[in-house]
Amino acid sequence: xxxxxxxxxxxxxxxxxxxxxxxxxxxxxxxxxxxxxxxxxxxxxxxxxxxxxxxxxxxxxxxxxxxxxxxxxxxxxxxxxxxxxxxxxxxxxxxxxxxxxxxxxxxxxxxxxxxxxxxxxxxxxx
Numbered sequence: 001x002x003x004x005x006x007x008x009x010x011x012x013x014x015x016x017x018x019x020x021x022x023x024x025x026x027x028x029x030x031x032x033x034x035x036x037x038x039x040x041x042x043x044x045x046x047x048x049x050x051x052x053x054x055x056x057x058x059x060x061x062x063x064x065x066x067x068x069x070x071x072x073x074x075x076x077x078x079x080x081x082x083x084x085x086x087x088x089x090x091x092x093x094x095x096x097x098x099x100x101x102x103x104x105x106x107x108x109x110x111x112x113x114x115x116x117x118x119x120x121x122x123x124x125x126x
Contacts, residue, residue: 002026002115004096009120012086020081022096029077033099033106035113036081038092047108057105086124093119
């Protein structure tokens, strides 16, 4: 059974850091690109970052460039999102998602992804 499980969220102060994890099971992980998305209350789900199946290519939303870093360890079937210099506007539920895409660039469009995790809450507040 294909499954994605996010973890690592929590309550942090502005300027703090978190590392989110997305653990995958039930499919050939290294055949899939993985994206991170977030959704704040009352707002649309937006793409944050994505990484190609091999890990060689990444994309970032303009709002997080220089602060967020995506990586993957295919031996552990896990994708990470390192989040630094957190801002209150980063507060959201963060989701990981998978799309079967062996080659090429990944995309930050939620409708293109087939499989989704349950989300992990990130709250940035003083």
